[in-house]
Amino acid sequence: MARAELMKKLFASRGRDEEFRTVAEQIINEEERKNNRVLARSLRRSLDEGPSQPARPKALAPLIPFPEAAADFIERIEPTRNRQDIILSRENVRIFLGLLREFQSGDSIRRRGLPVRSKLLFCGPPGCGKTLCAELFASELGLPLFIVKLDRIISSYLGETATNIRKLFEFARTQPCVLFFDEFDALARARGEDGEHNELRRVVNSLLIFIDRVHPKGFVVAATNLDQALDPAIWRRFDEVVWFDRPDRPMITRFLRMRFKNVLLEFDPHTHLSALDGYAYAELERLCLQAIKTSIIDKRKSVTERDFVAAIADERRRKRRTSRIDTI
Template identity: 65%
Template sequence: MARGELMKKLLASYGRDEEFRAVAEQIILEEEQKNNRVLARSLRHTLDNATSANVRSSKQAPSQKLASLIPFPDAADDFVERVDPVHSHKDITLSHANTRVFDGLLQEYRRSEEIRRHGLAVRSKLLFCGPPGCGKTLCAEVFAAELGLPLFVVKLDRLISSYLGETAGNVRKIFEFAKRQPCVLFLDEFDALARSRDDSAEHNELRRVVNSLLLFIDRMQPRGFMIAATNLDSSLDPAIWRRFDEVIWFDKPDHALIKRFLKAKFKNVVIDFDLDRYVDRLEGYSFAEIERVCIQTIKAPLIARRKGIAESDFTAAIADESRRRAGRARL
């Protein structure tokens, strides 16, 4: 819609809070698609603050309370939590292949209106696969921050109701919300919801949930992105895979990625030894495990009240992580 028309609609809707916010959201979405992320974030922050201020003031004057920007339908807020990203692209180490994929997705989103005008679909449904601690959740957060979109995390423990017949209805609620609200909707541990229907241990009701899930994903055209993540890709129902526009694999870091990760983690501290000599010892570790090694190493001189990181600090941290890994292997 032309900017002039949007501004007229905005002014015309003044005093009708829900309509006003819907138009304001359209303006913010336009700025995001034009890659004006700083302006879009500022507008969204202002709008959110205005909502919060009105909610607070409603305690004195309930009639002045403003409606939510886009309310969660049918109490879907029981299953979805908004998370404010605290990390940026500087905090994540990706393979060259994954960097290329995400750059392409960002550019595609920013040119989405032009792409749709040519009758083409925009990739918006992503599946993240890989072992724990390899960056799936962090990547979803950074991706939302780069897009300037709010991040909503689905609380699967609440979504999967103890009353099995309610689960499909709960899934419908979050998909209805994501269709209306431009956002990144993140479903972690997706295998708990999309487990293979061939698994003989699964209850018939859970198989019906998967049937419903397949239908919802097919019909869903999010105004942002839906991201599902799993550590157990082999447990997913075979029909799930083709429902996603992209499947992105997060593997444990190789030699080159470990070097890049260590360099980024120790860039602001003084060390008196060559980190590269320890890269081989960290192969097979996840990013989360290597990060724990780095954090323990950096804390050691602070605890000992000395300057600079000693080689013994690093080797001790590796030994601690190795002991932790050995303990898990016995489980």
């Protein structure tokens, strides 16, 4: 945003403390990006030494007005689950705890002229927790989550697609939030593919520039099931790449314990671990719920081994059929 526009917003927000502070932070960030660090430090000191402000609610960052054009391309999602609803590898737990701590110390890091990681790429097979993790990550940060509507972004008039993407990144630059691009490969597909339209190449070029230049107030998170289809130049634009693999047996064990913690069982589901190798979390969730529903339909208070084995067989049938479709 032009400096003149920021100054107008600053004066217009007089008397509205939270909005005034948000705009002042934008001005300070602009000066830091221009390497005017002495001025930026002076402005931040003046801002911090001003009258004390009531603490913000921990659960949610304040929303500031954003261009109505961006509203056409995003949908706000309210988190409905908590950290007990996800099983992550130790490596990913370490990565996300590091990102949380870095975000919480962001002001101190930026004062020393260092960047804060804010652009993340999630990679892995379908159903392995990428979208759920984005939801819980936003909740832990106390930031609103916005999902990008790709069907709206990709215009039938190809020249408009890059313009639509620009509006999204302008939104991420001004709004403290987690902006989530699912199926990111639809936008960032490799430019060298045979038969690709020149206009689509220009879209990828624009996307690279936008990702490079944006300094989000929160996080930009992109997720893909097809990381091999991404343009090679995309990877270095992200501060962190997080891999979501299919769960191994210890993680499946933890998932089954979590899923059946409030359910009466007549058997030990862990005796069936070998039959669950290679299943994604979404598939495990589906078969567990099916076993529970079977017991409810039969008006029984507990889930039997027969219910569970039948649910595995149904999931195996579905998995076999869909794997054929994936190879077409």
